[in-house]
Amino acid sequence: MKKATIVGSxxxxxxxxxxxxxxxxxxxxxxxxxxMRKAAISAGKSINLATSYRxxxxxxxxxxxDEIREIAIPMYGRTMHLQDGSxxxxxxxxxxxxxxxxxxxxxxxxxxxxxEKNANLYFNEECTGVDMATNTCYFKNSxxxxxxxxxxxxxxxxxxxxSAVRYNAMQKMDRFSYSQNYIADGYREILLxxxxxxxxxMAKNTLHIWPRGRFMLIxxxxxDGSFTCTLFMPVDGHENCFNxxxxxxxxxxxxxxxxxxxxxxxxxxxxxWEKHPLxxxxxxxxxxxxxxxxxxxxDAAHATVPFYGQGMNCGFEDCTVMWGLYQKNGDxxxxxxxxxxxxxxxxxxxVQDLSLQNYLVMxxxxxxxxxxxxxxxxxxxxxxxxxxxxPLYTMVSFTDIEYHTALSKGEEQDKMIKGFISxxxxxxxxxxxxxxxxIHSEFGNKL
Amino acid sequence: MKKATIVGSxxxxxxxxxxxxxxxxxxxxxxxxxxMRKAAISAGKSINLATSYRxxxxxxxxxxxDEIREIAIPMYGRTMHLQDGSxxxxxxxxxxxxxxxxxxxxxxxxxxxxxEKNANLYFNEECTGVDMATNTCYFKNSxxxxxxxxxxxxxxxxxxxxSAVRYNAMQKMDRFSYSQNYIADGYREILLxxxxxxxxxMAKNTLHIWPRGRFMLIxxxxxDGSFTCTLFMPVDGHENCFNxxxxxxxxxxxxxxxxxxxxxxxxxxxxxWEKHPLxxxxxxxxxxxxxxxxxxxxDAAHATVPFYGQGMNCGFEDCTVMWGLYQKNGDxxxxxxxxxxxxxxxxxxxVQDLSLQNYLVMxxxxxxxxxxxxxxxxxxxxxxxxxxxxPLYTMVSFTDIEYHTALSKGEEQDKMIKGFISxxxxxxxxxxxxxxxxIHSEFGNKL
Numbered sequence: 101m102k103k104a105t106i107v108g109s110x111x112x113x114x115x116x117x118x119x120x121x122x123x124x125x126x127x128x129x130x131x132x133x134x135x136m137r138k139a140a141i142s143a144g145k146s147i148n149l150a151t152s153y154r155x156x157x158x159x160x161x162x163x164x165x166d167e168i169r170e171i172a173i174p175m176y177g178r179t180m181h182l183q184d185g186s187x188x189x190x191x192x193x194x195x196x197x198x199x200x201x202x203x204x205x206x207x208x209x210x211x212x213x214x215x216e217k218n219a220n221l222y223f224n225e226e227c228t229g230v231d232m233a234t235n236t237c238y239f240k241n242s243x244x245x246x247x248x249x250x251x252x253x254x255x256x257x258x259x260x261x262x263s264a265v266r267y268n269a270m271q272k273m274d275r276f277s278y279s280q281n282y283i284a285d286g287y288r289e290i291l292l293x294x295x296x297x298x299x300x301x302m303a304k305n306t307l308h309i310w311p312r313g314r315f316m317l318i319x320x321x322x323x324d325g326s327f328t329c330t331l332f333m334p335v336d337g338h339e340n341c342f343n344x345x346x347x348x349x350x351x352x353x354x355x356x357x358x359x360x361x362x363x364x365x366x367x368x369x370x371x372x373w374e375k376h377p378l379x380x381x382x383x384x385x386x387x388x389x390x391x392x393x394x395x396x397x398x399d400a401a402h403a404t405v406p407f408y409g410q411g412m413n414c415g416f417e418d419c420t421v422m423w424g425l426y427q428k429n430g431d432x433x434x435x436x437x438x439x440x441x442x443x444x445x446x447x448x449x450x451v452q453d454l455s456l457q458n459y460l461v462m463x464x465x466x467x468x469x470x471x472x473x474x475x476x477x478x479x480x481x482x483x484x485x486x487x488x489x490x491p492l493y494t495m496v497s498f499t500d501i502e503y504h505t506a507l508s509k510g511e512e513q514d515k516m517i518k519g520f521i522s523x524x525x526x527x528x529x530x531x532x533x534x535x536x537x538x539i540h541s542e543f544g545n546k547l
Numbered sequence: 548m549k550k551a552t553i554v555g556s557x558x559x560x561x562x563x564x565x566x567x568x569x570x571x572x573x574x575x576x577x578x579x580x581x582x583m584r585k586a587a588i589s590a591g592k593s594i595n596l597a598t599s600y601r602x603x604x605x606x607x608x609x610x611x612x613d614e615i616r617e618i619a620i621p622m623y624g625r626t627m628h629l630q631d632g633s634x635x636x637x638x639x640x641x642x643x644x645x646x647x648x649x650x651x652x653x654x655x656x657x658x659x660x661x662x663e664k665n666a667n668l669y670f671n672e673e674c675t676g677v678d679m680a681t682n683t684c685y686f687k688n689s690x691x692x693x694x695x696x697x698x699x700x701x702x703x704x705x706x707x708x709x710s711a712v713r714y715n716a717m718q719k720m721d722r723f724s725y726s727q728n729y730i731a732d733g734y735r736e737i738l739l740x741x742x743x744x745x746x747x748x749m750a751k752n753t754l755h756i757w758p759r760g761r762f763m764l765i766x767x768x769x770x771d772g773s774f775t776c777t778l779f780m781p782v783d784g785h786e787n788c789f790n791x792x793x794x795x796x797x798x799x800x801x802x803x804x805x806x807x808x809x810x811x812x813x814x815x816x817x818x819x820w821e822k823h824p825l826x827x828x829x830x831x832x833x834x835x836x837x838x839x840x841x842x843x844x845x846d847a848a849h850a851t852v853p854f855y856g857q858g859m860n861c862g863f864e865d866c867t868v869m870w871g872l873y874q875k876n877g878d879x880x881x882x883x884x885x886x887x888x889x890x891x892x893x894x895x896x897x898v899q900d901l902s903l904q905n906y907l908v909m910x911x912x913x914x915x916x917x918x919x920x921x922x923x924x925x926x927x928x929x930x931x932x933x934x935x936x937x938p939l940y941t942m943v944s945f946t947d948i949e950y951h952t953a954l955s956k957g958e959e960q961d962k963m964i965k966g967f968i969s970x971x972x973x974x975x976x977x978x979x980x981x982x983x984x985x986i987h988s989e990f991g992n993k994l
Contacts, residue, residue: 277729278727280718281726282721282724
C-alpha cells in the first residue's frame with residue numbers, strides 16, 4: 101500500500117486526507133497543535149469563514165458538502181451600516197446566490213472526523229524538517245518529546261501560512277522565491293452575543309459591514325445567535341489606529357462615535373476588547389510549490405489576507421485540481437505536481453490581488469454613491485444577460501472560472517461599465533426603464 | 548567594557564568590527580566558515596568586486612583605504628566586444644574617475660587582519676539562534692561540535708544574503724516583511740589566465756563586456772595578469788541558456804560563435820567550464836532591519852544582484868551611516884537602529900532596482916547606437932556643466948548622493964536627454980560643435 105504523509109490537519113489537510121484515502125493510500129496526518137475537538141472549540145485568532153462555490157464543489161465531490169451545510173449560515177448580501185445610522189443593502193448575486201458563514205473550528209472538526217474514518221491523525225507533532233530527496237519527514241512530539249522519522253511515497257504540506265515544510269526545507273533550496281508581506285493593518289475580534297432569548301441582534305442572513313474609509317468593522321452570523329465581529333484598522337500612523345486605542349475609555353469612545361449603532365447593541369464592547377489579541381495580516385507568495393514528490397497546498401502555498409473570503413475556497417480548489425491531475429497521472433506525483441503548480445500559481449497570485457482590492461471595496465467603496473450606481477447597473481446587465489455577463493464578485497464567488505481570468509476580466513468590465521455610465525450620462529436619478537434602454541442599446545448585439 | 552557581537556566576518560562584518568573597536572567596545576566576531584586566510588584564497592562563487600566612491604569613503608574614514616588601494620586595479624571605463632569582432636569604449640566618468648577591481652578574497656583578508664588588531668575573530672562558528680529579547684547569540688562550532696552562548700550589549704548581523712540571524716530570529720517575528728526573488732539568470736565564472744610572461748591578454752584598466760542582448764560575458768582584471776570572467780545568462784527557456792550547454796562540444800561551439808575574440812584568447816575555455824559551478828542570483832528585501840538592539844547590515848539587509856557593482860559599496864555605506872548615528876546617539880543603539888533603518892531601507896531598495904536596471908544596460912543597451920549617442924550627449928553636458936549635471940552612473944559610483952535620490956533623478960534625466968535629442972534632431976552625424984551649441988541653447992540658463 102502506497103503511503104502519503106500530510107503535514108497539518110487544518111482545513112485543506114483534513115479534506116485532502118479524505119481524498120487521498122479514497123485514492124487507496126495509507127494516509128498519515130501530522131498536526132502540530134493538540135486535537136481541537138477535545139478542547140473547547142475556540143475561534144482563536146481566526147475570523148469566520150465564508151464558504152462559496154469552489155469550496156462546496158470540493159466538499160461535494162467527496163460527499164462532505166451536506167454535512168457542512170448543516171452548520172453553515174447563508175449570507176445573501178452585505179448590509180452597510182453608515183456613519184449616519186442608516187443602513188443599505190447590496191445583494192451578492194442573483195436571488196438564490198449566497199456565501200455561507202461557518203466557524204473555522206466547526207468546519208475543521210467535521211473535516212477531521214471525516215478524514216479519521218480512513219486516515220490516521222497524529223497530534224502535537226511538530227515538523228522539524230523534511231528531507232525532500234528521500235521523502236522523509238521528521239517530527240517531534242511536543243508533549244512526549246519523542247521524535248519520529250516518516251518515509252512515504254508522497255508528502256503534502258498543508259501546514260498553513262507559516263508552513264514548517266516550506267520554512268525548514270523549501271526555503272533552503274536554490275532558486276526558491278519567497279515573500280511574506282505584512283499589510284499596514286491588523287485586526288481584532290469581538291463577539292457580539294445573542295439576545296437573551298437566543299435571537300440575533302441584527303439581520304441574520306447577511307454580512308454586516310461598517311465601512312469607514314481607511315478601516316472597517318464586519319460581522320458574520322454564528323449558529324447560536326451571536327455574531328463574530330472583526331475590526332480591521334491600521335496598526336499605527338493614523339488618527340484611527342490600534343496603537344491609539346490604549347485604554348478602556350478610548351475604546352468605548354471610539355465605538356460610541358464611530359460605530360454608534362453597534363455600540364448601542366453592545367455597550368460593554370470595551371470589556372470584550374481584550375478577549376482577543378491584536379493580530380497581523382500577511383500575503384505570502386512563493387515558487388516553486390514542489391520539489392520532487394513534496395508539494396505545498398492551501399495557505400502554505402498562497403496565504404492571503406481575508407477580504408474576499410476566498411482563502412479556504414482557494415485551498416479547497418487546490419484539492420479539486422490536484423485530484424483531477426491524480427486521475428490523469430496516477431502515482432506519478434512529480435508529473436502531477438509540475439502541472440499543479442503551473443496551473444495554480446497564477447490563481448494563487450490572483451486570489452491575493454483580489455483580496456487586497458476587496459479590502460478597499462469593503463472598507464470604502466461600498467459606501468460610495470458612484471460605486472453603488474456602478475454595482476446597480478452591473479447587476480441589471482447581469483439580470484438581462486444572465487448567461488453572458490458575470491460581475492467580478494459572481495465570477496469569484498459563484499463560479500469556478502479561474503481566479504486569474506476573473507481578475508483580468510473584472511478589470512476590463514470595470515472600465516467598460518464606467519465608460520457606459522459616463523457615455524450615457526446615467527445617474528442615480530435615471531429611471532429603471534431608461535437604464536434598461538441604454539443597456540439594450542449598448543449590449544444588445546455584444547452579449 | 549561594553550560588548551558587541553558581530554555575526555559574520557565578511558566584508559561588512561570585518562570593516563564594522565574595526566569601527567566598533569574604535570568606539571571602545573569589546574568586539575567578538577563569529578564566522579561560520581573557516582579562516583579564509585589560512586586556506587588558499589579562492590574567489591569561490593563570487594565575481595570580482597568593484598570598489599567605488601562610497602566604499603573608499605568608509606575605508607578611508609578608518610584609515611584602511613590605502614592598504615586596499617595596493618591590491619586594487621582602476622578601471623576607467625567599459626570596453627565592449629561586439630559580435631563583429633570590433634570593440635568600443637565608454638568612459639565611466641571624467642578622466643580621473645575609475646572604479647577599482649579587487650578580489651573578494653584579497654580585500655576580505657586585509658579587512659580581517661585590520662579587524663583582528665582590536666577585535667576577536669572566531670571561525671567555524673555557526674549561528675544557530677538569537678534571543679533578541681536578551682541579546683543572546685547561540686553558536687555551534689562545526690569542527691569541535693561545541694556550543695557557545697554569547698550575551699552582549701549590541702548585536703550586528705553581517706552574515707550575508709542568507710543571514711542566519713535574519714532566518715533564525717527575525718523571520719519568526721510578527722510583521723517582519725521578507726522576500727527572496729531569484730532572477731531567471733545564473734552565472735558561471737571562468738579564469739582567463741595571463742600570458743606566459745605574466746602580461747594581460749587584453750587592456751588592463753577597463754571592464755570588458757561582451758553584450759549579447761539577453762546575456763553577456765564580462766571580465767575584470769586581477770593583479771597577476773589574469774581576468775576573472777563571468778557569463779550571465781538565463782538558466783533555461785532560451786536558445787542560449789545554461790541548460791542547453793550540456794557538453795564540452797556545445798560550450799566550445801557557443802564561445803567560438805558568440806564570443807569569437809574571447810575564444811581566440813582562450814581556446815580551452817570548455818576545459819575551464821567545469822571548474823566553477825553554475826550559481827544563482829537573488830534580490831533579498833526585508834523590513835524592519837532591527838529588533839531591540841540587534842540590527843542587520845550589508846547583504847543581510849539588502850542583498851542585490853551584482854550588475855551595478857554596488858553590493859559591497861552599499862554595505863560599506865551602511866557602516867558610514869551607522870557610525871554617524873553612533874557619534875550622535877552614543878550607546879543608545881535602539882535609537883540609532885531606528886534611524887538607521889529608516890535612512891537606509893530606501894537606499895537598499897534603490898540599489899537593488901538600480902542593479903536590475905543596469906543588467907539591461909550592460910548586456911544590451913551599451914551596444915545600442917541610440918544609447919551610445921545618449922551617453923555621449925550626457926557626458927558632454929556633464930563636461931560643460933561639471934558642477935551642476937551628474938549622469939546617473941556618476942551619482943551612483945562617484946558620489947554619495949543617496950541611492951534613492953540618484954535613482955529618481957536618473958529617471959528624470961533620462962527622459963530629459965531623450966527629449967533633447969529628439970527635439971534638436973541630434974544624430975551620430977551631428978558635429979561636436981553643433982552638439983555644444985544645442986546644449987548651451989537648451990541648458991545655458993537652467994544648469
